[in-house]
Amino acid sequence: MRFRHRAAAGFATLLLPFAGLVGLASPAQAATSATATYAKTQEWGSGFEGKWTVKNTGTTTINTWTVEWDFPSGTKVTSAWDATVTSSGDHWTAKNNGWNGTLAPGASVSFGFNGSGTGSPTGCKLNGGSCDGTSVPGDAAPSAPGTPTASNVTDTSVRLSWSAATDDKGIKNYDVLRDGARVATVTGTSYTDSGLAKGTDYSYTVQARDTADQTGPASGAVKVRTTGSTEEPPPTTGDKVKLGYFTEWGVYGRNYHVKNLVTSGSAAKITHINYSFGNVKNGQCTVDDTFAAYEKAYTADQSVSGTADTWDQPLRGNFNQLRQLKAKYPHIKVLYSFGGWTYSGGFGQAAQNPAAFAKSCKQVVEDPRWADVFDGIDIDWEYPNACGLTCDTSGPAAFKNLSQALRAEFGSNYLVTAAITADGSSGGKIDAADYGGAAQYLDWYNVMTYDYFGAFDADGPTAPHSPLTSYPGIPQAGFNSADAIAKLKSKGVPSAKLLLGIGFYGRGWTGVTQSAPGGTATGPAPGTYEPGIEDYKVLKNSCPANGTIAGTAYAHCGNNWWSYDTPATINSKMAWAKSQGLGGAFFWEFSGDTSNGELVSAIDGGLR
Structure with a gap:
């Protein structure tokens, strides 16, 4: 396989403290405090593996966390795990996943990433607070929405509805999670999930996000089984x-x-x-x-x-x-x-x-x-x-x-x-x-x-x-x-x-003006996990194929050129x-x- 992403837990070395990350309590509680440390756990060539650890050092529960930092130009995250990591220029933001946002007093959680470059993070923030361990943000995370109810269940779809969450700043939207993975973000309190397999069990929860972009705890789970035969014959895959x-x-x-x-x-x-x-x-x-x-x-x-x-x-x-x-x-x-x-x-x-x-x-x-x-x-x-x-x-x-x-x-x-x-x-x-x-x-x-x-x-x-x-x-x-x-x-x-x-992926260039193969380029096209590489499931919608060459599809979208x-x-x-x-x-x-x-x-x- 040509490309690899290293995503092991690793062991901590070169521990760099970023103290004073601030957690949020529920509306009836006082705010609490937290700390974070950054460790560069491995290095290889121009790449490295980094890990952040957030610890609740206060006396009340943290319901959600968002860590922000800056990297110097030339250093960036190429893949991440146990958090959703995004960037705006050299500013990076990591938000908890649905299952690891809640931290009881004394508890800690880690997330990691692979990176390229040689720089170290600066300007750390948690939930918008400063990193001195004393700041107290003024608003709280949303409450959990009501446990979804399922209706209109078919072989391939189900309609979900839930009661609204509450928040002192107002609710922005809801994330719908199927089997722990987000499948949709909606502004209302209902969603129809489609493209499911018949006779299959699924579990759904919902999380609210407020206007400060804080994510609250997940709702209770509703289990759904799509209709269709549950006694299907064993697969016949042929002799290949x-x-x-x-x-x-x-x-x-x-x-x-x-x-x-x-x-x-x-x-x-x-x-x-x-x-x-x-x-x-x-x-x-x-x-x-x-x-x-x-x-x-x-x-x-x-x-x-x-x-x-x-x-x-x-x-x-x-x-x-x-x-x-x-x-x-x-x-x-x-x-x-x-x-x-x-x-x-x-x-x-x-x-x-x-x-x-x-x-x-x-x-x-x-x-x-x-x-x-x-x-x-x-x-x-x-x-x-x-x-x-x-x-x-x-x-x-x-x-x-x-x-x-x-x-x-x-x-x-x-x-x-x-x-x-x-x-x-x-x-x-x-x-x-x-x-x-x-x-x-x-x-x-x-x-x-x-x-x-x-x-x-x-x-x-x-x-x-x-x-x-x-x-x-x-x-x-x-x-x-x-x-x-x-x-x-x-x-x-x-x-x-x-x-x-x-x-099951494409390779692509940017800076391409020629639709047919053989054009010049200025570098790799942007990719979710690595420049120049993108999954088929993304490319089929973001850059649909508009030609074939030597039995393989290619696509020219804007100034990007992909083959897959x-x-x-x-x-x-x-x-x-x-x-x-x-x-x-x-x-x-x-x-x-x-x-x-x-x-x-x-x-x-x-x-x-």
Whole structure:
């Protein structure tokens, strides 16, 4: 996978105090006080991970919090979790999520973010108050609205109504939350939620926001089950592999959880999930973010099974949710994927002792707490004997040796797969390692047939990041799916062991005046989490496709130019994959799709 967002909890270093953040009490209470500290928990190259911790040091409850700060020019937040972070120029604002706004006396809460640049925050404020620990804002957060009532329930929609919240400054609007995630902001006291799955359970709450932009506590929850058959036949997914990557860090800023695979309808249409990513440290496999993987507690309405996690159960987090998903959809197989763009630097040391590496990986996969969750292992080494984020010099035989050791350790009862380069150029990355020789030990290759072109070349030329075929004017020969697949076949890799890769996102430039591919640019187009990258679910509305090139859609909107796959282009790519005898397709990654799984549906339908 080309791009990665690091979103682990981290450990605190370089603690910088920002004292005196001020909390708000309910109208009947006195205001309280709070403190905040900022920690830069990790650094890598030009990037870093930061964490804010807000603590209620007063004697009354805080119902909502908003932290503001300034970064010097050139330093910015690229992704965040456990808070909603926005910016205006160099001024940054973080607001609590629906579930972590209330702080009892003595309680604390943390939120984190990935950033770029080298600057530190200044000018800290909380709820508009100064940072000396003594200021007392004059107004209070809104009260909780009344618990919603549900009516007009259909297969795909429900109407919600609630009684108004109160506030001394007046109510501005209401956030409607479905399963803990905001789905709408409305000014009235009713909302109709549509696009739901039939025969599915949902939970709704509502939060009020006042004219000072303070968010109050959530209302009580109403549970709704859409109409439609609850006894649907087990999925029939065909004989092709339909695999999606589920990102460990997606449960933070993206607020994407295993249950979303159910509510979107995607779980019934896939065959495999790659859980990404485990880390590779000191030549060994290791769990990366333990909180997200097996510690995070899920409420009943957030969980796949509808049962809340308890504080003392032996397994929580994503792993437990995947266990529940497999119980609900027994046809799904889950693989633990190690490496990726960020963590591939550890494979060089692993290749020095492949047997020891393989043994460490099996110990992680077969940990007694989650041994039933995983059906195999996936290795995402970017790239053996070539350069990715770092450059590897292990030699052309290293990848084959590592694959052989993994198969020997895991045996025939586990799946062993690898995500590999799709560089089909002469003397390129496919030629740098023995992918043909390694194929005998692996069940299949996830050929990463995307990220060929993008705003990492800031001035262009504009080109589709996932071209199926070559075309006149393509910036680099061999940078397309057909050439990559043909080269791997020529090296002896069976067609059935090759999966075609699909990106559930687009890559784009800004400063583009030419609608057709091949135009010049001035830099990356703005993106929600990272410049030059945006999810399909956003682009389909913000910049609809108005052309195709080499089997991939593109769009020119204002001065921005994007390329991405749509249901129509995916359908064509799946037809091509079948004509080539490929084993199926895979995609990066689930959270880029729409809430009703448009792209997963296109893969499923196209491979039948």
